Amino acid sequence: MNKLFRPYLTFLLMGTLLTFSACKDDDDPGPDEEQEVITAVTISLTPTGKGQNAEATISTLSGTPVQNAPLTLRPGTEYTAVVTMSDESKNPVADMTAEIRNERDEHLLVYTFTPDAGSNATVNVAVTDTDQNNRPLGLESTVTTGAGTGNGKLKVVLKHQPGGLKTGTNTTAGETDVDVSFNVIVGN
Structure with missing residues (x-):
């Protein structure tokens, strides 16, 4: 009888072990990475020599x-550029630039200029500000136009790269907080 009872005892102990291991609370969420709410992006450019300042804002508040x-x-001009971001859904409007600067080791602004068909315009952006690890941030930059004229779009993407995703060279890793394209005219 003792030998007959052993297989049942073994199954009972295994079932108890599986029940306790299955009851472990794996659904305990870790700390949430709160994504910024940004509804407006402004780029302000100041020429390093002669010329007019330039500024434009894109608002996404309406969707x-x-x-x-x-x-x-x-054309042929170098500008100092500063990007600011805000949340217009708040009253008063919340400046999100300071938060991005405070979390600069988790953010990267990526710039891409695409000329319109038939346009000879070129716009190059060189990021000049960095995070505490000397990796690019992008709230401040130097914008240089080539000699050609025409129209195009300057795409500005803010990547949120927490948890070691930010390498300074990977422009696709992480969540996209902002993705807007400014209409640009390069002309005399």
Whole structure:
């Protein structure tokens, strides 16, 4: 009888072990990475020599990106650029730039200029600010236009790269907090 009872005892102990291991609370969420709410992006450019300042804002508060004016630049000119971001859904409007700067080791702004068909315009962006690990941030940069004229779009993407995703060279890793394209005119 003792030998007959052993297999049942073994199954009972295994069932108890599986029940206790299955009851472990694996659903305990870790700390949430709160994504920024950004509804407006402004780029302000100041020429390093002669010329007019340029500024444009894109608002996405209505759900559709709306640019207040084209970004009008002169050919063959270098500009100091500053990007600011805000949450217009708050009253008063919340400046999100300081939060991005405080979390600069988790953020990266990526710039891409695409000329319109038939346009000879070129716009190059060189990021000048960095995080505490000397990796690019992108709230401050140097924008240089080539000698050609025409129209195009300057795409600005803010990547949120927490938890070691930010390498400074990987522009696709992480969540996208902002993705807007400014209408640009390069002309005399």
